[in-house]
Amino acid sequence: MTMHAPALRRLLLGAIAAFAVACMPAAPAAAQSQTVNVYNWNDYIDPEVLERFTRETGIAVRYDVFDSLETLEAKLLAGRSGYDIVVPTNEPSFSRLIAAGALQPLDRAKIPNWGNLDATLMQRLDASDQGNRHGVIYLWGTIGLGINAARIREVAPDAPLDSWDLLFKPEHASRIARCGIVMMDSQIDVLPTVLRYLGIDPNSTAEADLRRVEQTLMAIRPHIRTFSTGGAIELLATGQACLAFAYSGDAIQAADRAKEAGQGVEVRYVAPKEGAQLWFDVLAIPRDAPNRDNAHRLINFLLQPEVMAAITNEVHYPNAVPASKPGIDPDILADRNVYPAEEDFARFFTVRAVPQAAERARSRMWARFKAGR
Incomplete structure (x- = not known):
């Protein structure tokens, strides 16, 4: 069986880390080990970057991966995660972890490349982390729809491809279900978008607004094939799904993998006209990081710059280092879905974090939605 480059790189990632660990001499018990433990989103790094870091240092x-903010938060809030770097999204997870004391302030004296960061983007992050004390932007993007337009046109020729109506109106979802709908498995990411779609403040905690969200989601629940976050990449790329609520870069990665496979599957990303959530994923250090x-x-x-360019070229998410742009594939820079x-x-x-009581209410509603009752 032919293995495409992205799949091969994902397999190499674990091998690289394992080989590097095996080659490290044992460190004194009192000192930090010659390792760094990273907890990042799936399909969100260029493995060659990690290999170079080990070679140079x-x-x-x-390297471990997660596919939802809920998973990351649970691990960090429980304490003693063993991780040295984590990659939360600015809202609500990053700000919530800061408030809980789960992250430590960064020592800028140890990060001389801080000056490479885009000051405007870091100012946006300031709303979640006053003074930019606890993290730096790794990558950023939006949340929208990954679509296989040709398949959707076959089953729902009149459905609008540039609107959240494509997913949230039952008359469209019921037909599109025939070629597969994937819902992101994260209420943290999904609910604010539904609120915005309904013309409501995405940060609303009103019970009446949450009921409207639940009604909207329950109306399309029978038409959702599966709940998955990172898994949407393969489902779209292989043609097993034609519509996915997805992160921008995941849909764009799916488009690339579909093209590499050469099976006639075409995928693209849409930031719907009603609005798309803008987010920043942040490099942060847990309070109890061992290294x-x-x-x-x-x-x-x-x-x-050259490292961030390599990562953007691999995963197709924009970064926050402007000087990286000369090293980024021109097609990626020209794609408005990426930049x-x-x-x-x-x-x-x-969005911003909501009070704990509202978060519990949202989680209960999400559980009902997934269960379909």
Whole structure:
């Protein structure tokens, strides 16, 4: 069986880390180990970047992945996660972890490449982390729809491809279900979008607004094939699904994999006209990280322009290091789904953490939605 490059790189990631660890001499018990333990989103790094870091520093990278903010928060809030770097999304997870004391302030003196960051984007992050004390932007993007337009046109020729109506109106979803609908498995990401779609403040905690969200979602529940976050990439790329509520980069990765496979599947990303959530994924260090110096070294390494360019070229998410742009594939830079134009930002919105009681109510509603009752 032929293995395409992205799949091969994902397999190599674990091998790289394992080999590096095996080659490291044992460290004294009192000192930090010659490793750095990373907890990142799935399909969200160029493995060659990690290999280069180990080669240049002698520090091995142990790399684990998650596919939802709920999973990340549960691990961090429980304490003693063993991770040195985590990658939460700015809202609500990053700000909530800061408030809980789960993250430590960064030592800028150990991150000289801090100056490479886009000041405007970091200012946007300030709303979640006053003074930018606890994290730096790794990658960013929007949340929208991954679509196989040809398949959708076959089953729902009149459905609007540029609107959330494509998913949230039952008359469209019922027909599109024949070629497969994937819902992101994260109420943290989905509910604010539904609120915005309904013309409600995405940060609303009103019970009446939550009921409207539940009614909207329950109306399409029979038409959802599966709940998955990172798994949407393969489902779209292989033609097993034609519509997915997805992160922008995941849909764009799916488009690339479909093209590489050469099976006639065409996928593209849409930031719907009613609005798309803008988010930032942040490099942060847990309060109880066992290898803090190594974590700072890896963050500083990642903020090099050529390193961030390699990551963006691999995963097709924009980064926050402007000097990386000369090293980024021109087709990626020209794609407004990856690097939105200034006027596109008028349609984007951001969210903030909601009070704990409201979060519990949202979680209960999400559980009912997934269960279909």
